[in-house]
Amino acid sequence: MSVPVDVERDFDLARLTTVRVGGRADMFARAGSVDRLVELLAYAEREGAAVGVVGSGSNLLVSDDGFRGLVLKLDGDLARIERDGDRLLCGAGVRLPSAAAKSANWGLTGLEFGVNIPGTVGGAVRMNANAYGGELARTLDWVDVCTASGCGRRTPEELGFSYRHSNLRDGEVVARAQFSLEQSDPETVKSTLAGMRSKRREAQPSGIKTFGSTFKNPDDPRAEGRSSGQLLDAAGCRGLRVGGASFSDKHANFVDNGGSATTADILALMAEGRRRVHELTGVVLEPEVQVLGEVEWPADWDLGGEG
């Protein structure tokens, strides 16, 4: 069976993530077109290889043992933005801050929420990313989703969006998305973006190796309306360290890789934070960060079925 061109072996995945930890993929390839993407997915299916997709790696924790299978990253045509009147056609590899900035330059409003989300359009659809009340689904017209057998179009209603969740399964790759925006004054949109950037700088750490929110905000009355960050803070986790990883001094729901962290350090830190919050409040925090590859959660991750 022929191997598609430019499939790399034993590829270091840590550098594809913002937290910069994790091992190597057996196989790695870039897809710059829908045809190439389907070719790679079909190859993985024929070989019985698992498929992983990396966007900006901004909510991704790669196993220290890496990934046994084929990891894909979108580039070329699948990382381009085109404008058609009030519509924006984005390759799923386009970064949301770029889409937000380009829209502002064109005087289009609707994608401002993406300015502070350092992920790609594909990752945002998979994660149903959101910030400051901006709803991805509000402006999204459709996405093209590719599998080993081809591509199909889905509307937001068909993506099963809920809090940080879509119904996309492993092996289903978002290749393109179209957004319907509205005309506005470029200077107004740009000043909204500037305001959002400065609000974010005040609230969250910058310049650290992190994957953004570690845990989802809980939907549990015992949280008494507090976010995961506030609960971790109350449980004394701000600055808590395990090996080379700590919860940020500025925002307790952000893991900070001081430089030497491993994924095992981060999992142990997450388990300790979760244990402390559970002990203090009874709330069971669930990870927002997505794991790529097989990991072993520390023994104390399981809180004995309580919650």
Ligand SMILES: Cc1cc2nc3c(=O)[nH]c(=O)nc-3n(C[C@H](O)[C@H](O)[C@H](O)COP(=O)(O)OP(=O)(O)OC[C@H]3O[C@@H](n4cnc5c(N)ncnc54)[C@H](O)[C@@H]3O)c2cc1C
């Ligand atoms: C500093 C910082 C701030 C952040 N702020 C926010 C915020 O305000 N709001 C928010 O919602 N998130 C935030 N995040 C988290 C993150 O940016 C989002 O979850 C983002 O949507 C992830 O996109 P990504 O391209 O980086 O995906 P990755 O982290 O690479 O992957 C995440 C998941 O999406 C899947 N995926 C990626 N691309 C595709 C594709 N094309 N098709 C199918 N599946 C795909 C991956 O396989 C994985 O399961 C923040 C992260 C950081 C580091």
